[in-house]
Amino acid sequence: MIELFAELFSHAFVIRALVVGALVALCAALLGVTLVLKRCSMIGDGLSHVGFGALALAMSLRLTPLEVSLPVVLLAAFLLLRVSESSKIRGDAAIALISSSSLAVGVVALSMTTGMNADVCNYMFGSILTMTKSDVALSVAVAVAVLTLYLLFYSRIFAVTFDEDFARATGVQAGRYNTLVALLTAMVIVVGMRMMGAMLISSLIIFPALTAMRVFSSFRGVTLCAAVLSVACFFVGVTLSFALSTPTGASVVLVNLAAFCLFSLVGLLWKR
Numbered sequence: 001m002i003e004l005f006a007e008l009f010s011h012a013f014v015i016r017a018l019v020v021g022a023l024v025a026l027c028a029a030l031l032g033v034t035l036v037l038k039r040c041s042m043i044g045d046g047l048s049h050v051g052f053g054a055l056a057l058a059m060s061l062r063l064t065p066l067e068v069s070l071p072v073v074l075l076a077a078f079l080l081l082r083v084s085e086s087s088k089i090r091g092d093a094a095i096a097l098i099s100s101s102s103l104a105v106g107v108v109a110l111s112m113t114t115g116m117n118a119d120v121c122n123y124m125f126g127s128i129l130t131m132t133k134s135d136v137a138l139s140v141a142v143a144v145a146v147l148t149l150y151l152l153f154y155s156r157i158f159a160v161t162f163d164e165d166f167a168r169a170t171g172v173q174a175g176r177y178n179t180l181v182a183l184l185t186a187m188v189i190v191v192g193m194r195m196m197g198a199m200l201i202s203s204l205i206i207f208p209a210l211t212a213m214r215v216f217s218s219f220r221g222v223t224l225c226a227a228v229l230s231v232a233c234f235f236v237g238v239t240l241s242f243a244l245s246t247p248t249g250a251s252v253v254l255v256n257l258a259a260f261c262l263f264s265l266v267g268l269l270w271k272r
Helices: 002-008 012-037 042-060 065-086 091-112 118-125 133-152 154-162 164-169 174-196 203-213 219-244 248-271
Strands: none
Touching: 012 042, 012 133, 012 154, 012 174, 012 203, 012 219, 042 065, 042 091, 042 174, 065 091, 065 133, 065 174, 133 154, 133 174, 154 164, 154 174, 154 219, 164 174, 174 203, 174 248, 203 219, 203 248, 219 248
16 A cells, blocks of 8 residues: 555656646535535536536637636626526526537537547546646636635625525615626636536536535534545545556446445434
């Protein structure tokens, strides 16, 4: 075991992946609690499809994928809220409409230019081998911004999460904080796609919150447990991926699934 960790931390790309992954997992877990409680967890899946469409279009045009996909996904998050709030299209339908359209645009653009090459597969399913120093710098900057804004507006996010109507009655600009959560989620989705893949990044948002809710009932308890659990599952997943030569994103998801099953069993026994 000691030899495994020594070899693991001897690689620069693994250290970069662990730094970025831990920050992304932490941010995703914090935002995931709010999204799950508000029944908006599918926004993560929808935005990941938008992100893939944006980076596929960027790659076909020979542009930097992350720098293109970040503003596009932020715009998509803003549009999702506006479409679901100001029209007759329900939130889940709006997510399906925008995400499927973006995915189709990306696939068509790739088929007409570079095709489904190895770089595209890395973005779809994740790869720690592709993390560069510029990716780490951008990811750290985004993660720090997300954590700062989340902690700064924690009380208002809490109010909007549990009773949006009451929050509005007390003077809280609920729409503004819903938009903030959506935009922060979009930023986390973009920086996490490189490692987890567009198809799996939404699991970091959903799993930790659902797992923590099996045992804890308070918002603070669920949030703290989800944050710790998300980072721990990521480290275990990366370690298993390195030891067993399995895909990183899929390994992290399976570890989260195992944690969910374990917490479900503990919660069931605790209630009895």
